[in-house]
Amino acid sequence: MLPGPFQVARALAATRILDTADLDAALEILHRDPVANAFVATRVEAVGLDPWRLGGEMWGWYDQDGQLESLCYAGANLVLVNAGPEAVRAFAERARRQGRRCSSIVGPAEPTAALWALLERSWGTPREVRAHQPLLSTTEPATEVAPDPLVRRVRKNEIETLMPACVAMFTEEVGISPLAGDGGLLYQARVAELVAGGRSFARFSEDGEVVFKAEIGAVTAGACQIQGVWVAPEHRGRRLSETGMAAVLDFALREVAPVVSLYVNDFNVRARAAYHRVGFREVGAFMSVLF
Structure with missing residues (x-):
């Protein structure tokens, strides 16, 4: 009515x-x-x-x-x-x-x-409705998963190498390319901003390709939020998302905020299990309507 x-x-x-x-x-x-x-x-x-x-x-x-x-x-x-x-x-x-x-x-x-x-x-009609996205958080570093020692901050001269991984993650997650519309200018600027701020992390292979990546997106005095978690398809199944997240979590708790959070699609069973092993616990739920 x-x-x-x-x-x-x-x-x-x-x-x-x-x-x-x-x-x-x-x-x-x-x-x-x-x-x-x-x-x-x-x-x-x-x-x-x-x-x-x-x-x-x-x-x-x-x-x-x-x-x-x-x-x-x-x-x-x-x-x-x-x-x-x-x-x-x-x-x-x-x-x-x-x-x-x-x-x-x-x-x-x-x-x-x-x-x-x-x-x-x-x-x-929206493009997609994600009615239940568990909101997870933790205040403690991982205890069951050892942080990947090869995960580090992305350097400014590595942005061009990082960009394809960021585009692939966004396209997989959202369902459309971030390069549409303005050719990706705004998205590239955001990636560069996170790198310049020391909030973009990755593991690179010996030939310089991105194996794992994640960013600390939102940052406040009380909490921060990890986003953009991605593992290159050819490296999946090796628990690199767990060890990589454990490393990013260490950085975040030590240098950024006392509470670290993220939210995940409820249908992504593998990601939810990985985050649980790293130590994240559900504290609420989000919903997204995508146009």
Whole structure:
């Protein structure tokens, strides 16, 4: 059942685009759950709430007492933060009226599912819906798996060697090439940014090819998130993802944040088993809607 005009007006009145004056309040909400909110928090901590620097708008939802309680990042991704049922309805109405501008909706599974149920009729058929993606985290280095001593930070002069592995990982994971559209300029810039920041790790073969790779993507004071885990097809089945992840986990805990997280597709049984052996445990679930 679609909301009536009064419900729509009330929902919209409870939301607005946040600005620099709202930064402290927004950060307080983001820090309530450092693991689940790592993706959005790392952007806000780095550049604030200015839409141009943030790469999108930050919508805020206010309760009946006028307190900021929920956020929604509306950029290349649409991401809910601390959103209860009323906030979800309000953000859905704002998103519906604006029209789809994002390439995906991603976030905590329950509110994201509710948001998508309200947007589906107006936003059309997505390319794929991943309804349950376990969110994993750990605060301890691996004890059952020895870190691969050959995994190290990628150097700036190795970006061209790394790029094919990054493209292969993205295409396998998302289902489309990151080189589509702008020819991969934005994606290549992101890869270069992670390498320059010391957050890209790999094991190289004797002939210089990438055998294993992973990045520490989102980084906040409270938590960081590993992404882009990939093993070259000809090297799979040798548990290199386990030893490689154990090495990256050591780097992350020692040098980046006290909590390390990642999320994984529920159908990827091998990856889930590998992460479990490294020491990651499920602490929640995400959902992704891919367009």
